[in-house]
Amino acid sequence: MTPNATSSETDRYERGRRALAEIDGEAGEAVVASLADIAPDFARYLLEFPFGDIYSRPGLDLKSREIATIAALTAMGTAAPQLKVHIRAGLNVGLCRQEIVEIIMQMAVYAGFPAALNGLSVARETFAEAGV
Amino acid sequence: MTPNATSSETDRYERGRRALAEIDGEAGEAVVASLADIAPDFARYLLEFPFGDIYSRPGLDLKSREIATIAALTAMGTAAPQLKVHIRAGLNVGLCRQEIVEIIMQMAVYAGFPAALNGLSVARETFAEAGV
Amino acid sequence: MTPNATSSETDRYERGRRALAEIDGEAGEAVVASLADIAPDFARYLLEFPFGDIYSRPGLDLKSREIATIAALTAMGTAAPQLKVHIRAGLNVGLCRQEIVEIIMQMAVYAGFPAALNGLSVARETFAEAGV
Amino acid sequence: MTPNATSSETDRYERGRRALAEIDGEAGEAVVASLADIAPDFARYLLEFPFGDIYSRPGLDLKSREIATIAALTAMGTAAPQLKVHIRAGLNVGLCRQEIVEIIMQMAVYAGFPAALNGLSVARETFAEAGV
Amino acid sequence: MTPNATSSETDRYERGRRALAEIDGEAGEAVVASLADIAPDFARYLLEFPFGDIYSRPGLDLKSREIATIAALTAMGTAAPQLKVHIRAGLNVGLCRQEIVEIIMQMAVYAGFPAALNGLSVARETFAEAGV
Amino acid sequence: MTPNATSSETDRYERGRRALAEIDGEAGEAVVASLADIAPDFARYLLEFPFGDIYSRPGLDLKSREIATIAALTAMGTAAPQLKVHIRAGLNVGLCRQEIVEIIMQMAVYAGFPAALNGLSVARETFAEAGV
Numbered sequence: 001m002t003p004n005a006t007s008s009e010t011d012r013y014e015r016g017r018r019a020l021a022e023i024d025g026e027a028g029e030a031v032v033a034s035l036a037d038i039a040p041d042f043a044r045y046l047l048e049f050p051f052g053d054i055y056s057r058p059g060l061d062l063k064s065r066e067i068a069t070i071a072a073l074t075a076m077g078t079a080a081p082q083l084k085v086h087i088r089a090g091l092n093v094g095l096c097r098q099e100i101v102e103i104i105m106q107m108a109v110y111a112g113f114p115a116a117l118n119g120l121s122v123a124r125e126t127f128a129e130a131g132v
Numbered sequence: 133m134t135p136n137a138t139s140s141e142t143d144r145y146e147r148g149r150r151a152l153a154e155i156d157g158e159a160g161e162a163v164v165a166s167l168a169d170i171a172p173d174f175a176r177y178l179l180e181f182p183f184g185d186i187y188s189r190p191g192l193d194l195k196s197r198e199i200a201t202i203a204a205l206t207a208m209g210t211a212a213p214q215l216k217v218h219i220r221a222g223l224n225v226g227l228c229r230q231e232i233v234e235i236i237m238q239m240a241v242y243a244g245f246p247a248a249l250n251g252l253s254v255a256r257e258t259f260a261e262a263g264v
Numbered sequence: 265m266t267p268n269a270t271s272s273e274t275d276r277y278e279r280g281r282r283a284l285a286e287i288d289g290e291a292g293e294a295v296v297a298s299l300a301d302i303a304p305d306f307a308r309y310l311l312e313f314p315f316g317d318i319y320s321r322p323g324l325d326l327k328s329r330e331i332a333t334i335a336a337l338t339a340m341g342t343a344a345p346q347l348k349v350h351i352r353a354g355l356n357v358g359l360c361r362q363e364i365v366e367i368i369m370q371m372a373v374y375a376g377f378p379a380a381l382n383g384l385s386v387a388r389e390t391f392a393e394a395g396v
Numbered sequence: 397m398t399p400n401a402t403s404s405e406t407d408r409y410e411r412g413r414r415a416l417a418e419i420d421g422e423a424g425e426a427v428v429a430s431l432a433d434i435a436p437d438f439a440r441y442l443l444e445f446p447f448g449d450i451y452s453r454p455g456l457d458l459k460s461r462e463i464a465t466i467a468a469l470t471a472m473g474t475a476a477p478q479l480k481v482h483i484r485a486g487l488n489v490g491l492c493r494q495e496i497v498e499i500i501m502q503m504a505v506y507a508g509f510p511a512a513l514n515g516l517s518v519a520r521e522t523f524a525e526a527g528v
Numbered sequence: 529m530t531p532n533a534t535s536s537e538t539d540r541y542e543r544g545r546r547a548l549a550e551i552d553g554e555a556g557e558a559v560v561a562s563l564a565d566i567a568p569d570f571a572r573y574l575l576e577f578p579f580g581d582i583y584s585r586p587g588l589d590l591k592s593r594e595i596a597t598i599a600a601l602t603a604m605g606t607a608a609p610q611l612k613v614h615i616r617a618g619l620n621v622g623l624c625r626q627e628i629v630e631i632i633m634q635m636a637v638y639a640g641f642p643a644a645l646n647g648l649s650v651a652r653e654t655f656a657e658a659g660v
Numbered sequence: 661m662t663p664n665a666t667s668s669e670t671d672r673y674e675r676g677r678r679a680l681a682e683i684d685g686e687a688g689e690a691v692v693a694s695l696a697d698i699a700p701d702f703a704r705y706l707l708e709f710p711f712g713d714i715y716s717r718p719g720l721d722l723k724s725r726e727i728a729t730i731a732a733l734t735a736m737g738t739a740a741p742q743l744k745v746h747i748r749a750g751l752n753v754g755l756c757r758q759e760i761v762e763i764i765m766q767m768a769v770y771a772g773f774p775a776a777l778n779g780l781s782v783a784r785e786t787f788a789e790a791g792v
Binding site: 340341342369377380381382385391 | 559563565566567569570573574578601604606607609610
Binding site: 031035037038039041042045046050073076078079081082 | 604605606629632633636640641642643644645646648649651652655
């Protein structure tokens with residue numbers, strides 16, 4: 001196996017910053033900023049791996065990527081703050097309110113009704129803040 | 133709140149059967165058949181609620197629904213047999229091999245590398261059986 | 265397999281409403297009402313499948329069903345609002361305060377001390393509100 | 397707070413042995429024996445805390461305790477070997493096959509259909525071995 | 529297998545009290561006190577098994593034990609109050625702020641970025657209260 | 661925030677390869693090789709982020725890092741193959757058999773007895789293969 005990694009670390013970091021800004025907007029930047037005092041390197045990893053590596057990959061459009069993330073975070077039930085950021089992200093990349101509600105409701109089948117109910121609570125709050 | 137439920141139970145059951153056949157194909161029918169000896173009513177619920185109710189809803193296409201399910205089952209890490217059925221289902225409704233791999237890899241970000249690695253093992257096995 | 269479903273959807277919905285009222289009382293009705301603005305169909309599913317189908321089944325009395333639910337929600341640790349509703353439900357269907365405490369303590373064995381401690385916190389708050 | 401612990405450690409260990417034998421039978425003794433080579437002290441803790449302390453408490457009958465355990469292990473989805481032992485234990489303390497199936501089916505509501513389906517698979521296998 | 533348990537229950541309880549005081553300090557004693565009204569026996573079990581048995585064992589130093597606990601609670605993502613107590617405990621037994629941050633960041637690999645981000649939030653709050 | 665990333669991607673990849681070889685040995689290289697046919701880029705990410713970034717950081721020695729990983733994987737209960745690799749890794753970086761058993765037993769407190777029992781099963785198998 002040979003690595004197809006020709007870009008420098010700085011390129012990857014900048015690509016991650018752009019992806020974060022496009023996808024998560026201000027909410028994502030607030031997460032990065034909040035890490036400055038406690039774990040600044042972790043802010044860098046967050047930009048580089050999830051955003052610089054994963055979300056920047058071809059092969060799956062951003063709308064599909066946010067469907068996957070909203071579904072997973074709802075099903076896990078341990079990541080309300082991150083679910084909120086990604087419901088905003090879903091709206092940013094073109095999912096409509098009803099599609100997001102459909103994804104969350106569907107999780108009742110796979111992770112149970114409490115997971116879906118708690119996901120809908122996060123969605124209600126996020127939609128209110130986003131004015132949709 | 134008034135229920136907008138005008139169809140009979142039998143309609144709902146039949147709608148579920150058709151949805152299961154379209155989405156999960158033989159693998160789904162095998163799950164239903166396997167319940168006959170131990171919990172036949174549960175087979176009925178499985179057809180009625182997940183397939184007759186949820187997957188039959190407008191507002192989110194089947195491809196998007198399978199993205200959500202593959203993501204959630206990979207992230208949860210407790211449902212390898214069901215992940216296998218839904219990787220087949222994803223292929224059935226139009227996801228390609230690479231899109232499924234992308235969804236599973238992305239779960240490393242939200243549920244950790246072991247969840248993604250174990251999801252990729254299930255995918256490898258399922259792709260081999262499906263000949264894709 | 266033939267479905268033994270002769271009742272109409274409306275019967276099932278009404279059976280679910282009655283079961284919810286009997287088991288969860290006002291707390292359950294508040295959950296249903298809270299869904300009206302964001303996912304009204306999900307309120308219907310909640311009445312139909314968990315309450316119209318599962319809790320209405322013969323073969324296990326309501327007291328035993330609430331023991332199962334309190335145990336599961338405590339062990340999962342991701343469903344504090346639903347645990348609260350079901351501790352109330354347990355009291356409604358005849359469990360006493362001490363039985364509920366026993367169920368939650370036992371979860372230390374299966375899901376760890378933090379799950380049991382967090383379940384006891386929810387119980388303390390719920391008992392105070394219920395005046396038991 | 398004063399500890400109401402007047403029995404000696406040996407009493408507690410013996411009480412745990414008797415409770416394990418009554419509840420889990422040979423399957424439980426096999427678990428204890430399997431620990432002899434790797435973690436003998438853990439076998440002692442297993443007898444003392446879960447069985448000597450928790451299952452020996454008044455305030456909740458053994459049938460109710462096994463309902464709680466079967467529900468929790470099904471919902472968690474990470475403990476198939478232990479679920480098997482406790483389905484046997486449920487039969488030992490007076491739960492019938494149908495009651496156990498009802499508990500597991502109900503978990504679809506709280507932990508999703510995959511958790512219930514996987515629990516039913518364990519139950520099918522356990523019932524076959526137990527000849528019920 | 530013969531139990532090597534020669535100490536009385538009271539010895540074990542007292543050993544647990546001392547271990548709790550040494551490791552968790554006031555935060556641990558607050559947890560024990562909070563159980564007095566709802567489940568006083570559970571306070572006893574908490575002293576006896578985790579502290580009297582496990583943390584009192586030779587074979588692994590307290591610093592290593594707290595690394596294990598902070599890692600597990602961060603990865604599980606369902607035990608924020610207990611993670612807080614054990615970040616304090618980590619500081620009490622000699623872990624420095626940076627080591628704790630390293631443990632939590634590492635959990636991004638095994639349990640995902642949300643688990644690590646939520647763990648870092650708990651750490652930030654705990655460090656502020658502890659003045660480190 | 662400015663990224664302190666002066667090394668090239670290739671440096672990071674090579675640092676990850678060396679860390680993987682040192683820590684996980686052949687078992688880790690087998691994981692990487694197994695990804696070649698299905699997700700070669702994921703093999704690269706696995707080397708770069710967990711090993712090139714996290715395990716290569718100063719501030720926490722490798723022995724402490726493996727304590728954290730063994731604890732987390734045992735507690736999560738969804739990652740038996742990865743737990744096996746990291747028990748080997750623990751032995752590689754200087755943990756002895758008894759220390760590993762202590763970490764796993766301790767998880768009974770935080771994640772329940774089934775998680776610890778299943779972790780001990782993985783350890784027994786791994787110790788046998790490693791001849792310790």
